[in-house]
Amino acid sequence: TQLLEQSPQFLSIQEGENLTVYCNSSSVFSSLQWYRQEPGEGPVLLVTVVTGGEVKKLKRLTFQFGDARKDSSLHITAAQPGDTGLYLCAGLTGGFKTIFGAGTRLFVKA
């Protein structure tokens, strides 16, 4: 069974702090996606990383795919209250199946 483990599960930080969320697996994925979900809404796709070692930046968010395509990280610089939400990583297998991590719940205090 393919699993994606996310850490930490919960994170509460002050506005302006930096943070990193991790997503790890023993399986190789063809690509990995990060989503952000707000209460009562569906997850919204932030980024897809495809190549081992790839780094993508989205304003204050930096996403990295591990060299072996088994892990990924999301780094947020100078977090803002608007970054509050549930961050989910999802790995795509060769059989069109997407495996989701349990998520990291981030709360940024003003």
Place this chain on the structure above:
Amino acid sequence: KAGVTQTPRYLIKTRGQQVTLSCSPISGHRSVSWYQQTPGQGLQFLFEYFSETQRNKGNFPGRFSGRQFSNSRSEMNVSTLELGDSALYLCASSMGLAGGPTYNEQFFGPGTRLTVL
């Protein structure tokens, strides 16, 4: 381009009843996946339909079923509801084609919040 729509947004049922949820994918998307989300279990994959055929299935009991129509719209049915079926049910659509990850980027609807009493 309209996003993924799900109806109804909220539903209250009692144990033993059955329920049907509907999902309309983004125009041009042929794959629809269904997920159950609960605080304790996170996002659990139910099944995926592509061109009216179930292509992938998660580990849920047979009470959970689905179908997809020729216009790619999909329905999910849960029979003999149990208290533990209370959850946010999400559907996601994608192109569902081979040829690269962008073809399989999933776009989620807002979900249907099901409460079983």
